Amino acid sequence: MNSILRHINVIHSISSESEKALAEICKEVKFLKGKDVQAIGHTCKTIYFVKSGVVRIYYFKNATDITESFEFENAFVARAESLFTGKPSKKAIQAIEDTILIAIDSDRLFKLFDSHPDLERLFRKIIENSYVNTVSRIESLQFNTAEERYLNLLKDHSNVLKRVPLKLIASYLGITPVSLSRIRGTK
Amino acid sequence: MNSILRHINVIHSISSESEKALAEICKEVKFLKGKDVQAIGHTCKTIYFVKSGVVRIYYFKNATDITESFEFENAFVARAESLFTGKPSKKAIQAIEDTILIAIDSDRLFKLFDSHPDLERLFRKIIENSYVNTVSRIESLQFNTAEERYLNLLKDHSNVLKRVPLKLIASYLGITPVSLSRIRGTK
DNA sequence: TTAAACACTTTACATATGATAAGAAATTAC
DNA sequence: GTAATTTCTTATCATATGTAAAGTGTTTAA
Numbered sequence: 001m002n003s004i005l006r007h008i009n010v011i012h013s014i015s016s017e018s019e020k021a022l023a024e025i026c027k028e029v030k031f032l033k034g035k036d037v038q039a040i041g042h043t044c045k046t047i048y049f050v051k052s053g054v055v056r057i058y059y060f061k062n063a064t065d066i067t068e069s070f071e072f073e074n075a076f077v078a079r080a081e082s083l084f085t086g087k088p089s090k091k092a093i094q095a096i097e098d099t100i101l102i103a104i105d106s107d108r109l110f111k112l113f114d115s116h117p118d119l120e121r122l123f124r125k126i127i128e129n130s131y132v133n134t135v136s137r138i139e140s141l142q143f144n145t146a147e148e149r150y151l152n153l154l155k156d157h158s159n160v161l162k163r164v165p166l167k168l169i170a171s172y173l174g175i176t177p178v179s180l181s182r183i184r185g186t187k
Numbered sequence: 188m189n190s191i192l193r194h195i196n197v198i199h200s201i202s203s204e205s206e207k208a209l210a211e212i213c214k215e216v217k218f219l220k221g222k223d224v225q226a227i228g229h230t231c232k233t234i235y236f237v238k239s240g241v242v243r244i245y246y247f248k249n250a251t252d253i254t255e256s257f258e259f260e261n262a263f264v265a266r267a268e269s270l271f272t273g274k275p276s277k278k279a280i281q282a283i284e285d286t287i288l289i290a291i292d293s294d295r296l297f298k299l300f301d302s303h304p305d306l307e308r309l310f311r312k313i314i315e316n317s318y319v320n321t322v323s324r325i326e327s328l329q330f331n332t333a334e335e336r337y338l339n340l341l342k343d344h345s346n347v348l349k350r351v352p353l354k355l356i357a358s359y360l361g362i363t364p365v366s367l368s369r370i371r372g373t374k
Numbered sequence: 375t376t377a378a379a380c381a382c383t384t385t386a387c388a389t390a391t392g393a394t395a396a397g398a399a400a401t402t403a404c
Numbered sequence: 405g406t407a408a409t410t411t412c413t414t415a416t417c418a419t420a421t422g423t424a425a426a427g428t429g430t431t432t433a434a
Contacts, residue, residue, distance in 0.1 A: 061330050068326065080322055084315040117304050124311040128271040131314055134321045135267055139255065141328040142361045143248050146391070166412065174329045179391055181413050333421070354381065366421055368383050 001026060004049045004102050007074045011129070012122040021116060025108040031055075031095035040092045044082035046103050050075050053099025054163055058171075059091040067172040070096070070160055076126060078106075096164055146175045147183050188213060191236045191289050194261045198316070199309040208303055212295040218242075218282035227279045231269035233290050237262050240286025241350055245358075246278040254359040257283070257347055263313060265293075283351055333362045334370050 001023050008014065014022070028051070031037050037055060038044065048055070050071050057068040057079060068091060071077040082089035083106055113120035140149055150173060153160060160169060170180040188210050195201065201209070215238070218224050224242060225231065235242070237258050244255040244266060255278060258264040269276035270293060300307035327336055337360060340347060347356060357367040 059326075064330075066330055068322075068329070080315070081319050084319050113308070117307070120304070120307060120311065121300070124307065124314065127311065127314050127318055128267070131318045131321060132268050132271050134318060134325065135255075137325055138321065138328060139246075141325060142255070143251075143253055143358070165410095167410095171330070176392060177412075178393080178414090182391085185413075352381065363422060364382075365384085365423080369421085372383075 001102070003051050003074060007049070008122060012118070012125050014116075014118045014122055018112075018116045018118050021112055022104075022109075022119065025105045025112070027103045027105075029101050029103050031099045031101065033095055033098050035095050037093040037095060037099075037101065038079070038089070040090060041088050042082075042092075043086065043088045044079045045106050047076060047078045047083070047106055047109065048093070049102040049104070050077060051100040051102055053101075054096040055093055055099055055101070056096055056164075056168060056172075057091050057093055058168075065171065067168045070164060070168075070172065072159060072163075076130075077101075080130075096168070141174055146173060146179060149173045150180065150183050188289070190238050190261060194236070195309060199305070199312050201303075201305045201309055205299075205303045205305050208299055209291075209296075209306065212292045212299070214290045214292075216288050216290050218286050218288065220282055220285050222282050224280040224282060224286075224288065225266070225276070227277060228275050229269075229279075230273065230275045231266040232293050234263060234265045234270070234293055234296065235280070236289040236291070237264060238287040238289055240288075241283040242280055242286055242288070243283055243351075243355060244278050244280055245355075252358065254355045257351060257355075257359065259346060259350075263317075264288075267317075283355070328361055333360060333366060336360045337367065337370050 004026070005019055029037075031053075037048065038046070040059065050073050052073055054070060054072050055077055056070050057077065059066055059068065077093060079089040079091050079093065081087070081091070109119070109123070113123075140152065144152070153169070153173065166180055166184075167177040170177040173180065175183075191213070192206055216224075218240075224235065225233070227246065237260050239260055241257060241259050242264055243257050244264065245252055246255065247253065256264075264280060266276040266278050266280065268274070268278070296306070296310070300310075327339065331339070340356070340360065353367055353371075354364040357364040360367065362370075
């Protein structure tokens with residue numbers, strides 16, 4: 001629990017009572033490299049925090065595997081389109097390395113919000129941050145070339161390049177592995 | 188205020204006391220077609236609700252005007268990257284038709300959250316919804332062709348096509364006006 | 375009402391990215 | 405440690421979209 005509490009308190013500090021309540025609905029879970037944390041078709045009732053390792057959210061379009069996002073140590077992961085709508089997700093979460101996650105039960109978390117406004121505020125801010133990141137991702141996909149997107153990733157998140165297979169990065173950037181290889185070749 | 192209260196109560200119903208508190212920090216403002224509601228470089232301290240009309244968020248990349256999003260009647264608009272970070276925005280909000288907005292002072296709203304948890308919950312849910320929409324927009328930009336994106340817009344938001352100039356829609360779809368015209372021609 | 379400005383389309387050509395296939399390199403599994 | 409997979413690169417060709425320029429149609433404003 002220490003890693004998550006340390007991360008949380010930078011975003012919004014919560015009372016020790018709230019820390020305790022949060023700890024009670026958390027559970028540590030481990031996944032081997034390549035394993036699905038949650039499968040396609042499953043309704044998301046869990047918010048994960050990455051303690052160690054890397055995960056990705058992915059889905060299939062025309063039988064092609066597409067990576068929607070990566071999350072590394074000290075980040076939250078959830079399939080928002082399912083968690084916030086209650087519908088089954090068309091996406092899966094997969095461990096890219098051997099990974100340790102802290103699983104937070106979302107139903108119990110949302111109930112805690114009634115009695116612990118500081119937790120609701122914390123998660124509001126977490127969502128705000130995710131939202132801001134997502135909007136800037138749209139900007140990048142809307143009018144940057146594939147090469148610009150690759151170079152920005154290299155500049156801002158070079159750890160991704162070091163720890164994630166290129167074929168996963170390609171679809172994250174919205175291009176094919178062949179195209180990514182070509183872009184890398186001309187540098 | 189009626190339109191905003193009606194809209195809000197579908198998302199999360201709030202006490203009449205909270206309605207009153209919210210009304211106090213709202214102000215109705217009007218903008219003529221083409222006018223900027225908020226300019227580039229301005230730090231966003233306002234959340235708008237569109238009472239009537241249409242607005243867009245736009246910015247410039249290499250001197251090209253790019254529309255990030257449209258918002259019609261009964262929707263909230265804000266430049267999240269500025270509102271949630273406190274930094275000056277690189278984007279502007281513009282009225283596409285003559286538009287009436289309800290302006291909510293964000294500093295005062297965030298203060299209200301301390302005494303009105305139902306308001307915080309309401310706005311948490313509004314952000315969750317925006318987040319879900321934004322994630323699905325990424326999906327669309329990541330691996331749909333320009334034609335698929337156009338046809339999806341036609342299917343899901345045909346009102347956009349009816350009320351917004353095509354050149355604005357083109358950049359929203361991530362393509363040039365010429366390319367959009369070509370796609371429309373082949374149907 | 376007319377000129378000016380703006381929005382949209384069409385054409386021709388350039389270019390980035392996609393698709394396919396084959397080979398090289400790296401990783402995994404026995 | 406070697407074979408079998410998987411990942412990455414390279415090459416070729418096809419195609420979607422970009423760029424530029426010109427023409428038509430529609431608003432806007434004097």
